[in-house]
Amino acid sequence: MSFSGKILDWYHKNKRTLPWRKSTDPYKIWLSEIILQQTRVAQGTPYYLRFVETFPTVDDLANAEEEQVLKLWQGLGYYSRARNLHAAAKMVVDEYNGKFPDNYKKLLTLKGVGDYTASAISSICFNEPHAVVDGNVYRVLSRYYGIDIPINSTEGIKYFKALAQKVMDPDHIRDYNQGIMEFGAIQCSPKKPLCLHCPLNDSCVALEKGLVHQLPVKLKKTKVSNRYFNYLIPIYKDTNGKKYTRLQQRKGKGIWQNLWEFPLIESKSSLENKDIVLKSNVIFGDLDINDIHIYNDTDIVHKLSHQHLYTKFWIVDVNTDFDHKISVEKLSEFPVPVLIADFIKAFKF
DNA sequence: AACGCGGGGAC
C-alpha cells in the first residue's frame, strides 16, 4: 500500500472526535485552524468552543469590538492571531460580501492566513488538493523519507512542501491532510513514537537507519532575553469604601500588543525600593501617595518562549482620587496577559 | 534569511 493509503487507513481507525470535525463550514474550520496555530488541541479546544458559541457566524465576529475578541482569546498567547482574526472577519464581510473565500488563493489574502491555513481550509472545506505542512507533517515526512534538511530553513520549507504535495492523495485530500497531522500527533510523536506497532514501520527510512530521534532536523532557536518588570498597582478607596486602580493598554510593537496591564516601570536590572518610590512619584504626578510596599518578595519569573520576565508588583496606596481609574470589580472585563491575570486572581483587593 | 510573538504540557 502507498504512503498516503496507509495514512488514510490509520486515520480511519484512529481519528479523534474533535468539535470542528463535525462541520465543513469554512468559518468554523478557519476559526479552529487559527486557534490551533502553534497550539495543542487540548489547549485550543475550549477556546474554539467559546468562540463558536459567542460568535456563531463570521458576521458576529466582524461586528464585535476587538476588545471582546482579545478578552475571549486571553490566555492563549500569540495575540496577533486574535487581532488578525478580527481583521480577517471584517475583510470577509467588507470585501467578500460576507461569504467566506472558497479557494486557496483567496484564502491567502486574509490576514493571519498563510500557506498552511489556506491549504487546510481549502482542502477540508472545498476538496482542493493542497497538502498541509505543519509541525506534524515535517516530522512524519522527515522520518519516513529520511530527510535531514532543516525544516525551518528556506530550502527545507520548500522541499517539504513539494514532498507533501507529491505524496498526498488528491482524491481524499480532506481526510489525508487531517490524517497525516493526526498521525504525527499520536503515532509519530516527537519524543516517544510508537514505532513498534506503526503501519509504516516496514518502510520508514528513519526507523531502518536508527534516526528516528534525530529527525526532523531543526535550526537552533534564538536565545532568551531577560527583562525586569515593576508593576505599580495604585489603590484608592473612596468614601464609600469602593476601591479603584488603574490599567493601561500596551501599544507599539512588542509583546501583548493591545492588552491591558498596570502602570509599568521596566528596568535593566532589579530595582530597589527607593528607586520605585522615586519613579512612582513621577508616574503618578501630584497624587498623594500614602504608602508603597512590595507584594512579592522574590521575583515572579514569567517565561515566554523568547523572554524571561522578572517581575515585581508594588502596591501603591494613594489618598487622592485620580484619572483613568477603574473599580477593582471591573478588572475582569479587560483582556490582560496571564502574568497580570494571575496577580489579579491572587491579590486580595 | 532571521526574528518576534505566549502559554502550557510532556519528559
Add this chain to the structure above:
DNA sequence: GTCCCAGCGTT
C-alpha cells in the same frame, strides 16, 4: 531544565 505545539507577519 528542554522541546514543541494543526504558523504568520515583519524586517
